[in-house]
Amino acid sequence: MSRSIRLAVIPGDGIGQEVVAQGLKVLTAVLPQDVKLETKEYDLGAKRWHATGDTLPDEELASLKNHDAILLGAIGDPSVPSGVLERGLLLKLRFAFDHFVNLRPSKLFPNTGTPLAGRPEIDFVVVREGTEGPYTGNGGSLRTGTPAEVATEVSVNTAYGVERVVRDAYERANARPRKKLTLVHKNNVLVYAGHMWKKIFDKVGAEYPEVTTDYLHVDAATIFFVTQPERFDVIVTDNLFGDILTDLAAAVTGGIGLAASGNINPTGEFPSMFEPVHGSAPDIAGTGKADPTATILSVALLLRHLGYETEAARIEAEVAADLEARDGTARSTDEIGDALAARVAG
Amino acid sequence: MSRSIRLAVIPGDGIGQEVVAQGLKVLTAVLPQDVKLETKEYDLGAKRWHATGDTLPDEELASLKNHDAILLGAIGDPSVPSGVLERGLLLKLRFAFDHFVNLRPSKLFPNTGTPLAGRPEIDFVVVREGTEGPYTGNGGSLRTGTPAEVATEVSVNTAYGVERVVRDAYERANARPRKKLTLVHKNNVLVYAGHMWKKIFDKVGAEYPEVTTDYLHVDAATIFFVTQPERFDVIVTDNLFGDILTDLAAAVTGGIGLAASGNINPTGEFPSMFEPVHGSAPDIAGTGKADPTATILSVALLLRHLGYETEAARIEAEVAADLEARDGTARSTDEIGDALAARVAG
Ligand SMILES: CC(C)[C@H](C(=O)O)[C@@H](O)C(=O)O
């Protein structure tokens, strides 16, 4: 039997190029010999925008669709007005490919620099809604630039959109040993969206009697992230709260250099997209200082999504073993990629 | 010369009662003899709502207006549907009295249990916008409770509202030794509101050439709160981001038991309102475990707002000295209040 993976690669901006190269190195090393890996690289991001004004043309979107998955490095550069590439490329992909599950696991690996005293046990996953909420681009500005300007941002939430992501989160919680699911929202202020989320969360919960549930306001959740992160198992939340909480989660688990994510379309209608949580970090681009581990762990999520569970688990285990072994020594982007490629091939 | 303070007191729910009693004890002790303190207590909160269905009737709002300031304990109880008291009482007060500066200082006091390793220096203040953003109650729900429900929340932002709070933040930054102001928003996604905030921030900044400025996306800001909190001096941000960041700030500075806040109407047209950042904590109400320090520090903010700078500074200094002296020993609500009342009177 011969198997294949058609992978679209968007290195993007800044350190995106460097970390994606390491991700591909590890992917190639871990795949069984009978799996044919076909990659196609897409030139999208700041450079392309400066040259042509394009963010993500329709033909490229159509071409990207013909893949099993997408690996993305990072998008964004200070030379491009804030929002142009984020909305025109990154969020366009998430919305066009209906990535309604934005999956962001947080785990405290050995020898990583958590800022938390006492190194609490941390092993949770945030299921962030990816296609609704304040990210829809609804809103506008009236009398722009005048003292009478009014700017609005509309958070759009549908029962359809909330129920599917909540159900996905219950499935994930039910499959984990602790079987605990926490809903994070702000339903004491955002009463329309918040109450709908809570009602649907309770309704779907009736189908998962073994899952223990909890509700936290987003402000309170940030407190527990730093004082009691061990209390979390699976968290489900909206697009914006998920954005904020997962950066905080990355920080408490030793840094954004380790935080992986998957933008998943669970129905399989569209390719899912895997990317480190970190940005393009233009300040360290080209210096060899970027940690490719977040991208390599995103490759593990990609493999798991495509059914290569053994290979996904091997990458995760080797990342942990490698961090344990290196005992905090600093290494370059390449060195980390090489070490992990050697380990997973072994 | 005889002076007076007409103070409205809203103890509210749960531990609100207990902590406000200590706040008043310290206020009475610190005030010079010639200052006449008149207090009027308002029975508002969960009990009142259960008894009468009232959250904040117009007559009481009018009566509250006839005061120099308001001291509030905490609002909210699990027996009341989420949002009823928050929107109908707490936010109604903030909006009706145009509390556009929600001032929340964060300082790492001695012997407090910060979860951060190495106890970094923390001394910053968040100027949270208090009358706009996602807190306006704009939005709605269509086909409520059906699978076709759509729920929206509208963040409303005006140049008028943003400019006044940004200007207040520049004034505060300019008056501090480090003179640094950071704008926190999410202008790569919330482009309408975010760009307006940034433009106004830059425009007003031209009037404060001595203030160093910085911009951070809210997700990145949470990272720095735990990895590098010493980088912050004054932060200005919108209502929701401010809500989230100040709970996180409270957590990293040793807990919500120490976080004070002022809902300030700088024009003086309406009474300003001072309250601890924490909630009503029904789980510990009546046990004597509530820490009244946040309320006592809110009394300091209240005194500063009314022009009693010496007394405000004395409370703050004595809180620090007391924490230093007690060396982490646990004390009851009353014991802390008594100790601080004795110190400030001294
Ligand atoms: C770059 C930005 C648009 C993006 C987001 O807000 O989702 C990023 O912060 C993330 O978390 O992937």
Ligand SMILES: CC(C)[C@H](C(=O)O)[C@@H](O)C(=O)O
């Ligand atoms: C109780 C709630 C409405 C309130 C808020 O969200 O502003 C609280 O969290 C706060 O920070 O004062």
